[in-house]
Amino acid sequence: MVTDAKGGHLGASLSETDILTALFFHTLRLSPKKTNDPDRDRFVLSKGHASEGLYCTLAAAGFFDPALLDNYLSEDCPLTTHPTNHVPGVEANTGALGHGFSIAVGMALGAKKARRPCRVFVLTGDGELQEGSNWEAAMAAAHFKLGNLTWIIDNNGLQLAAPIEDTMVIEPLEDKLRAFGFDTRHVDGNNAEKVAALLDTLDYEGNVPHAVIAKTVKGKGVSFMEHIPEWHHRIPTEEECKKALRELVV
């Protein structure tokens, strides 16, 4: 997709793929046939630049015809660089970092007030946490006792062009999340089974919101992309694309 369209964020998408797999193939209680069900679980991709990871997952999970992936970024195709709710299965328009978590808090609060059973899951980046709006949303989540909210952090240690620690440190992350009132867990975010198993253990009916620090590798699965900042949005050549696919397709 990225090689053909000459656009996208491969490193960011490969980082999140196992988390999305766990969510869409195990955790989320929602059906591609009933995308307007008011009681469905919600997922918000706050790190909206990683849209191709989401589009592939949604297509594989039956939300739309996988043939649409071939038109990624072409005129009139709803699969744009950053996701919008013109795409079946996309709940919120994201891409301006620091907004998706606030949207998810609103969804969880609305569900709680309406006594609906839906749970809300949101995936942010780790560099994204430098946006102050996340911490206001975190305060609100604890204040409103949103046990139905789970904040997953794609903790790959890199942001757009550099390591997080060279840009603006977010550690000690676990201490911060606990101080903000979150039930805080750790998981190997590149292991879909482990993510799915962890999400099964959370208490969604309680009064404490959840945070999951998912340790990941940016560009996971492609030897020459893993943990290399430039693969945040570099476009693979035809040759690199073939090599990457050989490594990814087992």
Ligand SMILES: Cc1ncc(C[n+]2csc(CCOP(=O)(O)OP(=O)(O)O)c2C)c(N)n1
């Ligand atoms: C408000 C805002 N500022 C800057 C950007 C440009 N931008 C896109 S991705 C990115 C880095 C994000 O890093 P991280 O949250 O760690 O996500 P990762 O790709 O590592 O999963 C930046 C700065 C943006 N999309 N939105």
Ligand SMILES: [Mg+2]
């Ligand atoms: Mg990151």
